[in-house]
Amino acid sequence: MLKIAEREFTSRLLTGTGKFSRAETMLNALDASSTQLVTLALKRLDLHQGRDDLLSPLRKLGVDLLPNTSGAKTAEEAIFAARLAREALDTNWLKLEIHPDQRYLLPDPLETLKAAETLVKEGFVVLPYCGADPLLCLRLQEVGCAAVMPLGAPIGSRQGLQTKTFLQIILEQAQVPVIVDAGIGAPSQAAEAMEMGVDAVLINTAIASSTDPVAMARAFKLAVQAGRMAFEAGVAGPGQAQASSPLTAFTEAL
Amino acid sequence: MQLTLNDHSIQLSAPVTLAALIRQHYPDNNGIAVAVNQQVVNKSLWEQTELQPEDRISLFTVVAGG
Incomplete structure (x- = not known):
């Protein structure tokens, strides 16, 4: 079972709630995915517009909420967003993401580490989105993050595990769960990550932007x-060509 | 007195608490967070927070996101 900060999850699939064409589709997709932890974002209220009630149906679904700090470009902004999120959602769980780079949305390692350190001290359960940098993941673990969430490829790119070599090192060193966040575009790529021994994956775009999000969630x-089952069963490593059937010489009799 | 609420200027004739201001604009405050002058104010303090002239109040809510 996946355990993050003393909380146990039977599902190893975390999902985002963004980019769905309709709220109903999003809720049905989350339901079909059997996810237990879903991400949300914060924004300033538009005083002239009503707001959709997103929280009631999500709470009805029984999922735990993981607010993010999307939009933050510095540690200071992320800490502000984290405090707001805690107020808005009554949770100290947080997906910390700081990406000043608007083109590739790559996470800022220095600001992320700085913010993580402060937020852990403030009692947050911090799950940082970060580059697939083994040393950075160690540092994030050392300051008390409850998990690390290295990227497989840039957000929304659907390019899969471009960082595989580094994810392997992160997995070898990690004392906290490793969650691949960003870049996974197809179920086969999610299975590949799980087969490697990744503890969970976070999927948003690949489900929300598919033709049938509910079926894709499933x-x-x-x-x-x-993928998890294969990891636990012990995936056979690569080797030289080797027959999986006995090479008996029955043709010699012909 | 004059305040700023999410970049909109508002005029108040009498002193008001943060709780009263939020009640007036958002009776359903489920899923809302508030900052006064960029400082997040805990819900338990809304009633006792007297707003001051020129205060900048920001209201935030939750939206879908990845």
Whole structure:
């Protein structure tokens, strides 16, 4: 079972709530994914517009909420967003993300580490989105992050595990759960991550932007389960060509 | 007195608490967070927070996101 900061999860699939065309589709997709932890963002209220009630249906679904600090470009902004999120949602869980780079949305390692250190001291359960940098992941672990969330590829790019070599090192060193966040575009890529021994994956775009998000959510659920099962069963490593059937010489009699 | 609420200027004839201001604009404050002059104010302090002239109040809510 996946355990993050003393909380246990039977599902190893975290999902985002962004980019869905309709709220109903999003809720049905989350339901089909069997996710137990979903991300949300914060924004300033538009005084002239009503606001959609997103929280009631999510709470009804029984999922835990993981607010993010999306939009923050510095540690200071992320800390402000974290405090707001804690107020708005009554949770100290936080997906810390700081990306000043608007083109690739790559996380800022220095600001992320700085913010993580402060937020852990303030009692937050910090899950930082970060580059697949083994040393940075160690540092984030040392300052008390409850998990690390290295990227597989840039957010929304759907390029899969471009950082595989480094994810392997992160997995070898990690004392906290490793969650691949960003870049996974297809269930096969999620299965590949799980087979490596990644503890969980966070998927948003690949589900929300598919033609049938509900079916895709279910496909990801199954892929994550299959990948985990394969990891636990011990995936056979690569080797030289070797027959999997006995090479008996029965043709010699011909 | 004059205040700023999410970049909109508002005029108040009498002193008001943060709780009263929020009640007036957002009776359903579920999922809302507030900052006064860039300092987040805990919900338990809304009633006792008297707003001052020129205060900048920011209201935030939750939206879908990844």
